[in-house]
Amino acid sequence: MIGSINWLKKHRIWNVPTLIIIIAFLLFIIFLIMILNSNDEDSSTIYVTQDAEIRTGPNAAYPELYRVYKGDNYHKIGKAGKWIEVESSNHKQKGWIAGWHTNLDIQKDKVASADSLKGKTIVLDPGHGGGDQGASSRTNKKSLEKVYTLKTAKELKSLLIKEGAKVKMTRNSDTYVPLGERKGNGDAFISIHNDSLSSKKANGGTVYWYHNNQEGLAQALNQSIQKKSLLSNRGAKQENFQVLRQTKQPAVLLELGYISNPTDEDMITDQLHRHIVEQAIVDGLKNYFSN
Numbered sequence: 119m120i121g122s123i124n125w126l127k128k129h130r131i132w133n134v135p136t137l138i139i140i141i142a143f144l145l146f147i148i149f150l151i152m153i154l155n156s157n158d159e160d161s162s163t164i165y166v167t168q169d170a171e172i173r174t175g176p177n178a179a180y181p182e183l184y185r186v187y188k189g190d191n192y193h194k195i196g197k198a199g200k201w202i203e204v205e206s207s208n209h210k211q212k213g214w215i216a217g218w219h220t221n222l223d224i225q226k227d228k229v230a231s232a233d234s235l236k237g238k239t240i241v242l243d244p245g246h247g248g249g250d251q252g253a254s255s256r257t258n259k260k261s262l263e264k265v266y267t268l269k270t271a272k273e274l275k276s277l278l279i280k281e282g283a284k285v286k287m288t289r290n291s292d293t294y295v296p297l298g299e300r301k302g303n304g305d306a307f308i309s310i311h312n313d314s315l316s317s318k319k320a321n322g323g324t325v326y327w328y329h330n331n332q333e334g335l336a337q338a339l340n341q342s343i344q345k346k347s348l349l350s351n352r353g354a355k356q357e358n359f360q361v362l363r364q365t366k367q368p369a370v371l372l373e374l375g376y377i378s379n380p381t382d383e384d385m386i387t388d389q390l391h392r393h394i395v396e397q398a399i400v401d402g403l404k405n406y407f408s409n
């Protein structure tokens with residue numbers, strides 16, 4: 119700067135209009151740099167849109183480095199296929215995240231989840247049983263919750279086995295199992311229930327979770343059930359149910375419709391609709407395990 123002013127002085131073109139032009143030019147350059155920088159900042163910052171993990175490479179088969187959480191943001195430093203290489207703002211964390219867990223418009227390959235249930239152990243807990251009949255309907259069908267939770271679990275079991283999963287059941291027949299015994303080691307625990315209220319109007323399905331590591335599974339199942347079944351959606355909610363509290367692995371309690379609502383009861387007792395819900399649970403699990 120000083121050098122250029124001396125040069126201008128030396129060549130006798132140093133005057134006020136030149137100075138104004140130089141200052142205006144410099145301001146323009148500074149302005150341009152700011153604009154470019156801010157654009158760069160926007161396009162290189164990505165946001166995590168659901169809890170996920172950062173891996174050592176651009177594929178779910180690479181080892182996990184860190185858990186990342188919804189709302190976290192990172193600098194994007196690279197891309198390979200549908201995976202994004204990211205770095206934290208303090209440069210301490212670096213790795214790869216699947217693009218579909220970020221705000222970037224990247225959809226997951228459907229094929230990727232094809233055999234994600236293979237080898238997984240799913241614990242199914244058909245609610246109630248034996249002397250504990252659970253909820254019941256007030257229509258002529260007099261449907262009992264304990265009957266349909268067991269039917270659903272058995273039907274779901276055969277679908278899961280077709281996907282290569284192993285299935286453990288907390289009960290296989292109309293027997294009473296105390297809440298404290300409704301558990302088992304596995305990759306996921308699913309307790310199956312039907313809701314009931316004195317008002318006939320209440321209807322729809324709810325997916326409950328309790329521990330933080332259970333919410334991802336709850337969201338995946340809720341999304342899938344909502345998409346496929348005819349049950350109205352009451353969402354995924356946190357609730358302190360004993361079977362969830364005593365289970366440390368990903369676990370959900372599914373309320374698959376209100377048996378006290380005649381429309382929901384028709385769906386619960388209809389094998390065709392049950393099959394749709396069960397397939398939705400399988401698809402939700404596949405999505406969950408391929409993430």
Ligand SMILES: [Zn+2]
Binds near residue numbers: 245253263310311312
């Ligand atoms: Zn129940």
